[in-house]
Structures are given as C-alpha cells and as structure tokens.
Amino acid sequence: MRFVFLFLSVCLLLTGCSPTRQLTRDLRTNGQFTDHFTGFALYDPAGQKTLVAHNADKPFVPASNTKLVSFYAGLLHLPDSLPALRYVIRGDSLIFWGTGNPLLLHPDLPDSAAIRFLRSRPERLFFSAANYTGPRFGAGWAWDDYNDDYSCELAPLPLYGNFARFSFPDRRPDFTVQPALFADSTVLAPPTPPLRGARRDEIRNQFVRPPVGKLSRQDVPFRWSPELAAQLLSQQLNRPVGVVKTAQPRSALLLSGSTPTDSLYKRMLQISDNTLAEQILLMASAQLGDTLLTPRRIIALTDSVAFGKRSDIRWVDGSGLSRYNLFSPNSLIGLLRQLQATVPQARLFALLPAAGQSGTLRGLYKTDKPFIFAKSGSMSGVYNLSGYLVTRKGRVLLFSMMHNNFTGSVSEMRQRTARFLEQIHRKF
Template sequence: MKNSQVLGQQHTGISIHNLNDKKAIASYQDNKYFTPASNTKLFSFYAGLCALGDSIPGLEYLEWGELLIIRGTGDPSLLHPDLPHSKVYDFLKGRKDQIFFTPINFENKRFGPGWGWSDYNDYYQAEVSPMPVYGNFARFTGEGSQKFKVEPSFWGKSLIADTTASGIEREEFQNMFHHSRLGVPQGLSQDVPVRMSDQLTVRLLSDTLKKEIKLIHIPINLELQKIYSIPSDSLYARMMQVSDNMLAEQLMLIYASANGLPLNTEKAIEHAIAHHMSDLPDPLLWKDGSGLSRYNLFTPRTIAALLQKIYDKVPQKRLFHIMATGGKTGTLKNLFKDEKPFIFAKTGSLSNIYDLSGFLVTKKGKILIFSFMNNNFTRPTGEIRKEVERILTGIHQKF
C-alpha cells in the first residue's frame, strides 16, 4: 500500500483475514475510522439476517367487524418493478372489507441524517416511508420518436413540457415532473423519486387496486396478523448486488417492526448494535441503512469481523449468490473478470470514496475476508477502482 503511486495521497485502510481467524494476515491502518459509503449495507444485511426468516413480513392487519385496518412493516416490495410479485397485493386485492391504512407506527423522516438535500431527484435517494408503493419512484422509459412512458400510469397527468429541463426533473416539494422535448432517449429509463405522503400512499393503492383505501390515524395495541410478501433473499440480493439504497433503508424499518419497535431507523440501529453487534472490535458510528450518510464511520477490522459473522450465519453458496460477484453481477460486473469468479463483495462509493469489502477465493482455494477502504482521494474513482482490482487480484494469484 505504501508503495502504490495511485493510493499515496489519500486515506487507505485494509484488513485481510483467513476465514475463521481473528488475527489479520495483512493490515494497514485497519483500526482507523473511514466513511464506509455503501459498505454500510453489510450491517443492514446482517441485521436482516438476525431478525427475519425466509420471507419478508409485508403487512400487519387487524380485522375489525367489516373493516380491515392495515399498517406497513417497512417492506418495499409492494408493486416494486424490480422485485418479485408481492403476496400483499393479492391479499389486498381479494378483500371485500373496507380497508383503512394507518401510518401511526412510522416515526422516521423521509431522508436519513446527512443526506444531500439537492439529491431528491436522483434515483438513489428515494424517500423512506412506512409502506412503499412502486418503490416510491416513477419510472420513465424512452420509446423513440421523442416519446416516453411513465409507470405507474398514475403519473401521466403530472407531466410538464419544459425546454429548460434536462431529462426528467421533479419539482422539489410536489410531484410535478418537468421533461425536455426528448424526455428519455429510446431504450433508456430514468427512475425519479416521488414526494411521498400518507395521502399519496392510499391514492396509489386505491388507483391500482381499483377500490378505495382510506387513511386513518389510530394506534393499534392489539396483536396483529401478518402477511408475508416475498422471499428475503430476493430483497437481499438486489440490495447487495446493485447497491439499492431504498431497499437498505426499508430493511432497517422491517428489522424494527420484527423486533416490536416503531418504524424508526435510529431505534433499529441501536437495537441491532446492542443485540447482535456489540462484540465487534470498534464502536460503530452507524447512522442510516444505506450508507448515503457521511456520518457513518467504521474501521476495516470491524467490517472484516462483521463479514465473519455474516459467513457464520449464511451457507457459503447462498451467501455468494447474494453478494455482487466479480466479473458477473451488479456493481462488480466489469471488475475481477476471470474464468472462475473469485471476488464476492460489497462496493461503497461516494464522491472521493471507494470501498470494497467481502470474500476473496485464492488460486489455492482459500477463502479470505477483506475490507479495503479508500477515502479522501482526488484522483478519478476509476483509477482507485483499478488499483484495488490490481492489488486484490495479486493476492488471489499469490495465495
């Protein structure tokens, strides 16, 4: 690391361990704190593993006479275009009762601490809500001849032609979408977060289900029944492979719900640390589920220790299927290309930050745990990424 011309003027930390061995076989500043970016999702992933079974709890409900009162668990899968079909949809569609939605268990703000206020229009910063619908975003897809479509079609009446817009630009505080003449080029798509509210949740549900869903603000202190929505691994895999921030944030709310807490990220994190992560080497400065916040701070040796806990929790074949795979899937599709994949990891990227933590399989078949963190660089991220690839590939070949 000290001899690298690429990494010489930045902050770098690395921790490499043999599987099931707490002693590092290589380390450099692994006790220093770094901004983890989306490596934070490893902590959310482990929290989910500790709280959830094979399926995601998608909805809680109370049958009260001829009324059905529902509340969200934080599950993001309902009508999400990139996740499997949710059984919650079938449950709601088949009910003949009058349905009321209560958001009273939601105690979160729409954005996490330290998120960029100007990123509200960017796909990676969808708002947090108690029961997301359609992933809390609108998807615009180019169809050629200067035409595009929006899904759900609910948003078709909220479009405004605007020659000053670049692509699709939502107004900051309301769901009016300004679009240029071209909108979205043919064959491409743009996901734009929508400004969520409890009123919008019931409107979207009512429009899709073709039945009226009403909003009611009442606490429910009785024992509720649950509907499970999708396989847990389908949520984990998309979150980890493409680094989906919205899924990670909602996963921490699901964790809260599963542990009898209000839907509150801060309380979920406190609970997860106290009950599942108190044995990690260094105290965690953990502020959100996704890693969008620069307030998060972890050490490489702590992430390496967490990876060991994850490995102990999940069978290897299943775990490697969930992680991004070098040369094959997600954010590592174009890196670590080899006849046989040897990197299974989680990337983490923000401006001037590139982190990579996960599992490395050596030429001799050994499995190594590693956390490689790079902060405060001024070079192009691509150069840092290539240097990380060069160093880890060298370790793969040597051992």
C-alpha cells in the first residue's frame, strides 16, 4: 500500500510539473504576461489537440498577423502568374485597366510584362481607372501616416510601388528621386526647423527634402491618380497615354505578368509589406469575374473558408494597419492549420520569416538552425507572433501569441515572446 501511495504521489508530482501546466501557470501568474492583455494557443497537428490555451478565444488587434489571411486569400484565388492588365482593342485604340498588380515598375520587385506589351502595341493607348471606386486608404488607417512608407495608397494600377524613392548618396547634399518626374516638384527645406527626412504635402505631390539626408534612402508615398499613372507610363514608354473613364467589360482580355506569385508572397511576408498585402486582395477580387476591384468580396469569401462562422474575428483590410481588425489566437491557429494543409512544409517555411535568419524575425534569435517560422505583427501597444515551431524532438507545433494594451516597448514584448517560445522548443 505504501508503494502504491508513493507511486501515485510521484505521478501527481510529475504531472503537476509537466511543460503544459508550467506554461499555463506562467501565463496566468507571471507578471510578464499579466501586466497587459495576453493570449496564447499551442496546437499539436499530429495529435490534433490543443496543448495550451490562455485567452485563446478572446479577440486581439492582430496588426500584421493579418497578412497571413491575405496570403491565404492569394493562395485560394490567384493563379501561379500574377495578372498584369485587362485590355480591349477598339478600332485604332487600346484601352487598358489595372488588375491591382503592385509590381509594375516596382524598384525592388519589378514586373515588366505590362511595359513590354504596351510598348509593342501599334494602337493609341488609353488608361481607365473606372474598375476601382474604393478609397485611397483602408478602413481605420491613420490619415496622418500619409508620409510613411508603410501607408502607400490603394490603386487599381500601382506604379513604382506607389512611392517616391529619395536617395542621398553617402548622405551628401545631392539627391536622386525615382520616379524622376518628382525631381521638379521637390524643393530644399529651410535649415530651421531641421527636417529629418523628405516630406510630402498631404494633398499634392509637392515634396521638401533636408539639406543632407539622415538616411541614405527614404520611400515617401505619392498621391495616386489616373492622370499621374498615365503621365508616369507615358514617360516610361516614351509615347502618349490618354485617360478615359470607360467601364471594364467582362470581355476584356487578360495579360499575365512574368512574376511568380511566390515571389510576391515571400516579399510580403518577409518584410511585412503593407502595399503588397492590400493589392493581393484587389488582384484576387479581379479573379472572381467581377469588373470592379472589390476587396470586401474577397474578405467575405476567404473569411468563410478560413474561419467558418467564428464570432471572435473581424477582418477589414489586407495589411493589418487597421485597428478595426480583431483575431483570436484560436482563429489564427485555425488559419495556420489551413495553410499547413494547403502548402507543402518546405515551401511554406521558405516563404515565412525564419527566426534568426530572415525577414522581420532575423534578430529574434542567434541560431544557424531556425526553429520558428512565423509572421509577426506590431504597432503601438501591440505585438503578436503566429506560426510554426519545431521542437528539439522534431515535432512541428502551431502557435499564436498575442500581446495587446501594453505601454512598454514592442522590443520588450518581442524578447518576452522569444524566451517563452524557447521553453517550448526545449521541453516539447
């Protein structure tokens, strides 16, 4: 009897110190997680069970974790080669519409298929933006972020990434700007008050620059318009491009781009590019047979596939810039399961940032063998990380850790998250 009692006591002790119980206790009692709103979910796909859950059904502001849903929307609706243009030929005229493709003349990931096509055509060229009637910013975006590179305008035909790139070689007074069209609308700022970087007028494409750039390079969003798009294309093609307001017919022909979708997904996920995420939704909407680019329809359709009828989410934009977005850790686990079932693991892990090696997670750990492949999301008072964790034993676990409503720094939350996930890597 004494032996049985001792055996049971040891079992209880071991159970009480199990990794799952320890993690749950930390989440509930450790001040690092109780001094703000913390949510966490850890899921084992092999055993098809949740290992740890803390506030896992509560909604959180996801920030750029939203890009995981945009990625999934692209996987569901976009072809292997991105759509470049829609066009019709009427007599001696070629009228074309954008598809939302953000890579035309992009300085870092250019797709030149549309330029080659338009340059080769004998017809007169006319651009119509009538297939997009949406706003320039997403719902809930901060209007005064208009000068920041993460807040480029939405458009049916983005050009140059919808930003002007200012370069200050060796931080000398001389500078270059791309597109070169903006050189004549850029003036030197007065010495006082000192200007840290180039700035644009809120309404017009008028820029001021500092005498010497604090950065060697700066990207400043420009105000997009159909007229500006035609002007930039005309300059690039060295031929006139007119502007019309012709509605896109369903019979419009499609020109495919030359960039594989994975190149777009990888850049969007790795550097957390907001413009690419938003334009993925516009492109995807065009694949549904609509003549209008309407991201709301894609959001509703993808929402139903990814999340079913969950009540703990609200998805309003592609990038996560909006604080109207709400996702729970469990809803993101469900999305990660969908991605895992859709994309082979090697391809999926290559697209996502790898902790210690690539993208926004390069500085999370110092390791030659990354064990976390995930998407982070941060803004003031928000830090989240959701993705896949490979344990020392080789198990692949799905996790979502969400921090909201803190007043400290994002870097501190990043470090807390890294320490917590390292325990899982070692103990599971």
